Amino acid sequence: MNTAIKRKLLEKIKQYDKIIISRHLRPDGDAVGSTLGLKGILKLTYPEKEVLVINGDYGGYTAFLGQEDAQRDDEYYADALSIIIDTGTPDRISNKKYSLAKEVAVIDHHIEPESFGDISWVEPDRSSACEMIADFYAAFKDELKMDADAATKIYAGMVTDSGRFRYESVTGETLRLAAMLIDTGIDLERLYANLYLSEYEELKYHSFVLNKMRVTKNGVAHFYISLDAQKKFGLTAEQACEAVSYLGGLKGSIIWLAFIENADGTVRVRLRSRFVTVNKLAEKYGGGGHACASGATLKNRYGIRKVLADADGLIAEYKANNTDWM
Numbered sequence: 001m002n003t004a005i006k007r008k009l010l011e012k013i014k015q016y017d018k019i020i021i022s023r024h025l026r027p028d029g030d031a032v033g034s035t036l037g038l039k040g041i042l043k044l045t046y047p048e049k050e051v052l053v054i055n056g057d058y059g060g061y062t063a064f065l066g067q068e069d070a071q072r073d074d075e076y077y078a079d080a081l082s083i084i085i086d087t088g089t090p091d092r093i094s095n096k097k098y099s100l101a102k103e104v105a106v107i108d109h110h111i112e113p114e115s116f117g118d119i120s121w122v123e124p125d126r127s128s129a130c131e132m133i134a135d136f137y138a139a140f141k142d143e144l145k146m147d148a149d150a151a152t153k154i155y156a157g158m159v160t161d162s163g164r165f166r167y168e169s170v171t172g173e174t175l176r177l178a179a180m181l182i183d184t185g186i187d188l189e190r191l192y193a194n195l196y197l198s199e200y201e202e203l204k205y206h207s208f209v210l211n212k213m214r215v216t217k218n219g220v221a222h223f224y225i226s227l228d229a230q231k232k233f234g235l236t237a238e239q240a241c242e243a244v245s246y247l248g249g250l251k252g253s254i255i256w257l258a259f260i261e262n263a264d265g266t267v268r269v270r271l272r273s274r275f276v277t278v279n280k281l282a283e284k285y286g287g288g289g290h291a292c293a294s295g296a297t298l299k300n301r302y303g304i305r306k307v308l309a310d311a312d313g314l315i316a317e318y319k320a321n322n323t324d325w326m
């Protein structure tokens with residue numbers, strides 16, 4: 001699929017001696033895995049090229065995947081190719097200098113990306129940007145090189161962005177590409193230990209969230225985390241948001257939401273679902289994202305009730321038209 005654009009991208013990569021790879025702000029496993037993974041492939045294949053991953057923020061649970069590179073002077077960019085992965089929104093790019101590059105290439109799997117860049121390879125049906133990097137490698141495996149280290153980074157993004165290969169976006173192709181990566185010798189036990197074991201305080205927070213969970217009439221599971229609670233558990237708003245996944249296992253609930261108070265009084269909302277889509281709902285409140293995983297920011301707490309009513313209405317509608325949803 002999309003062989004022509006992938007070939008064009010490979011030719012671009014070959015043309016340049018300097019390649020600067022960047023991703024979105026507030027990185028997740030997919031953003032970090034795809035950028036570091038592609039760097040790994042390009043460094044192995046073209047040891048003479050300078051390949052850097054440059055961004056303005058870093059950290060979090062993905063830090064074990066490895067270091068990124070230090071920012072360079074503006075002049076450094078003049079003869080470089082910039083590759084942006086896992087975002088179709090220029091405002092969300094973590095490296096503010098990316099556009100100083102001679103040319104910009106975009107690799108992304110988000111819905112309705114803004115059109116930017118000289119080359120843009122976008123597949124909204126892909127489960128992750130890492131799946132696209134794996135596919136890129138697979139398409140040119142006679143020319144490109146990959147080792148277990150690069151494969152581990154790419155696999156890490158695939159397994160996290162797909163909810164451990166459980167989201168609707170996962171296809172047979174996703175698993176075939178994941179299998180190809182595992183065959184390089186990934187240490188899965190070590191990787192999963194890094195990705196999925198919790199600190200004591202995290203498990204305490206987990207139980208706190210489950211205690212705070214409420215469910216609407218038709219089954220929207222939700223919770224609200226105040227700034228005080230974030231302080232108590234030593235969490236950033238971003239970390240607090242991740243708790244939305246704790247609500248994903250409730251039988252009878254097909255939409256689950258996290259409301260997180262921001263320091264400026266706005267409220268961040270994370271929307272997750274199965275069987276129904278929530279991105280339109282997120283868009284109604286100025287946000288967006290994937291069909292079953294979206295986000296938005298509400299001006300204040302009063303918006304929460306409206307979002308809950310809308311989400312509850314979505315489930316009511318689904319129940320009215322489906323009997324086999326459990």
Ligand SMILES: [Mn+2]
Binds near residue numbers: 030086109129
């Ligand atoms: Mn992604």
